[in-house]
Amino acid sequence: MKAFYNGTILKGDGTEVHDSALLIDRGKIVDIVGEDTIPEDSTKIDVRGGYITPGLIDVHTHLGVSEQGIGKEGADFNETSHPATPEIRALDGCNPREEGFLHALASGVTTVQVLPGSANVIGGEMFTMKTAGEILDEMVIQSPSGMKAALGENPKGVYGGKGKRPITRMGVAAVFREQLYGAIDYIEKRKQGNADVHLGYEQLAKVLRKEIPFRIHAHRADDIITALRLQKEFGFKLTLEHGTEGHYIPDFLKEQGVSISVGPTMSPKSKVETKNKGWQTVMEFELRNMNYAITTDHPVIAINYLVQSASEAVKAGLKQSAAFRAITSNAARHLGLEDQVGELHSGMDADVVIWTGHPFLYTTTLVSTWIHGERVHSFEQ
Incomplete structure (x- = not known):
């Protein structure tokens, strides 16, 4: 299981979630949980204050x-x-x-x-x-x-x-x-x-x-x-x-x-x-x-x-x-x-994008793109 944390989650339905982590496993979104309840066996991915959005x-x-x-x-x-x-x-x-x-x-x-x-x-x-x-x-x-x-x-x-x-x-x-x-x-x-x-x-x-x-x-x-x-x-x-x-x-x-x-x-x-x-x-x-x-x-x-x-x-x-x-x-x-x-909630495809800031800000950079829970693009590449 992967846990994206330390960022703002834009769920895709117009709402924002803070102080939470997005959990994905086997190509699907599992849940959004509080950062203090991330499962111990998760692979943690620190988004460093950025934004987590659907693909x-x-x-x-x-x-x-x-x-x-x-x-x-x-x-x-x-x-x-x-x-x-x-x-x-x-x-x-x-x-x-x-x-x-x-x-x-x-x-x-x-x-x-x-x-x-x-x-x-x-x-x-x-x-x-x-x-x-x-x-x-x-x-x-x-x-x-x-x-x-x-x-x-x-x-x-x-x-x-x-x-x-x-x-x-x-x-x-x-x-x-x-x-x-x-x-x-x-x-x-x-x-x-x-x-x-x-x-x-x-x-x-x-x-x-x-x-x-x-x-x-x-x-x-x-x-x-x-x-x-x-x-x-x-x-x-x-x-x-x-x-x-x-x-x-x-x-x-x-x-x-x-x-x-x-x-x-x-x-x-x-x-x-x-x-x-x-x-x-x-x-x-x-x-x-x-x-x-x-x-x-x-x-x-x-x-x-x-x-x-x-x-x-x-x-x-x-x-x-x-x-x-x-x-x-x-x-x-x-x-x-x-x-x-199109949204980040349980059961949806784990298509996720990590950004340095809100996607609409001119200075924002895309950090990584994930499809079915697998990273398919990274800015560092």
Whole structure:
């Protein structure tokens, strides 16, 4: 058993614990106890007045499928051969040796979701994983964790530029509906034994059976509402990805009960649909007690700036505890992993980060990162 002591514990739910020790054993968190009750047989790890936090979570990345510094050879995140490719899986294009994973560990990010890109109306399956390891299949937590879809400028630009549908937002929604109706028809024919296997429809069937959610890229308020209209039509589970103009319709979104991944807010306003980007989005969501996560959309913003993204939200007016939840417990809830990661309490994965000070302080240094109770990064290395 290991005991981290002599520091402030940020549990991930917004609370701080003092004069206590975090106990971990066999890859799991055992308990938080008073420092005077640390079991005698524990291996004691003195954090020297620093901070002990859960591993950070980035819910929307392209780690390993959009490799840094390589260009076309490392671009395995958009299968632009057709505007709807539900048959593909990000898992099959992910390189766990991409240097972005090292940057994740060095900045305390221990859990990520890896998605296909947003060139296609339906882009394929995504998965969640831990950021340390050599064998991708041993790093995976959920596969699949959702089905990617995208509304707005991206699919319009990619396929409109080729002179084929979708050219308009109307065309984007039509392609989406065609795919879902095709899958519904396929499911019925398969039940009757009248259809050959269709991989894309098989994977969409998981969405229609509510085994996995659609995670829909939508920046503008009208695209967000289109995503919710489609959800109402077909009854699938849904998270919104980006939600840039969500601050224009926060009460409507609150009524829908949808979780939203917000970001990459630190990036430039690179296109029309992100011109109204700002930290007001997460502040409006926080006022309404909505579930939201802050993301880098790596490599749009490098994953090592996840904690800085959250701290920028604090500078803009978001409470510090709320910003930290957005990259820990809220993020875990967005992924459906709230019983496994994102907080420090009994039974959770022993994913722990040690810092010299509060993670949001500019002068704070990460000391070490631990996954399943094993140290996977150390500043001294």
